[in-house]
Amino acid sequence: MLLTADDAQDLPLPASRFAAEHRLAVGAAREAGALLRAHLRGEASEQYAVRSKGSLGDVVTDLDTMAEDVIVQRIRAGFPHDRILAEEAGELAGAAANGRTWLVDPLDGTNNVAIGLxxxxxGIALCAGDVPVVGVVHDPVTGRTWSALHGCGARGPHGPLRVASRTPSPAGPLLGWTQGYGVARDDPRARALKTGLERNSRRLLQLWAPLLTWSMLARGDIDGFVGYRAEAVDLPAGALLAMEAGVEIRTLDGGPFRGGAIGPDTDRSFVAGRPEDMPHLLGLVNCCRMKS
Structure with a gap:
């Protein structure tokens, strides 16, 4: 029997003390996605507003806040003592004494939506301390969901998710790129790194939706993902999904990656890819950094 788009998320999970949290995150992401779907497909009669957010060209829409409200309400009802860090509302009341933080990105890719893409x-994640233990990425247009539970693997629309090996292209790897909003346009390190990667890859994708790129990496659609001072709210869900699918993540200098939602954004620069590709990816990054 073929699985429907989300059946795989409902299959029994391995024993985990975070199984209930995983179920809630998947359900909340689906509910928010259903709210978004009609608008993104052009089926909703009402229009949504787009407003400027900050001084760096970012935007926010009514869809962001509506979807965020749905997710936050679900989390508060299920786990009222947990801290919540939401993309639009910021830090919301929670005891936080238990060291648990939910990270909510209700619409990763708002700038795309604002121009019709x-x-x-x-994206939803739960961190215990600074360790991501639950991660969910949901595509509201197709209804597909990818999720991960710490130590229990990742799953996609058709069951367990494991990144597959790819034959290297003679034209170079297909890479994703992201940088945080706090990175200045004239940042010499970011410029050198991005320019060097563009020169030495088949394509360098900047999708304005890091969680979408993480899901592509976990599926094996791209060869690697490089981030420079990445944003905190969407990193844990994507990184957990990728790691549980068999992706390796390192710092730019090749060391162990421990970046998360806590700490400065300088700790959130990374190189991610299949373990067998990591020496080549780190070599590319190191060459770019040496020229900066």
Whole structure:
């Protein structure tokens, strides 16, 4: 029997003390996605507003806040004592004494949506301390969901998710790129790294939706992902999904990656890819950094 788009998320999970949290995150992401779907497909009668957010060219829409409200309400009802860090509302009341933090990106790819592109996802993560233990990425247009539970693997629309090996292209790897909003346009390190990667890869994708790129990496659609001072709210869900699918993540200098939602954004620069590709990817990054 073929699985439907989300059946795989409902299959029994391995024993985990975070199984209930995983179920809630998947359900909340689906509910938010259903709310978004009609608007993104052009089926909703009402229009949504787009507003400026900050001084660096970012935007926010009514869809972001509506989807965020749905997710936050679900988390508060299920786990009222947990801290919540939401993309639009910021830090919300929670005891936080238990060291648990939910990270909510209700519409990763808002800038795409604002110009008519539906390249976006809903992202939810739970961190115990600074360790991501639950991660969910949901595509509201197709209804597909990818999720991970710490130590229990990743799953996609058709069951367990494991990144597959690819034959290297003679034209170079297909890479994703992201940088945080706090990175200045004239940042010499970011410029050198991005320019060097563009020169030495088949394509360098900047999708304006890091969680979408993480899901592509976990599926094996791209060869690697490089981030420079990445944003905190969407990193844990994507990184957990990729790691549980068999992706390796390192710092730019090749050391162990421990970046998360806590700490400065300088700790959130990374190189991610299949373990067998990591020496080549780190070599590319190191060459770019040496020229900066």
């Amino acid at each position: 539906t390249a976006c996802v809903v």
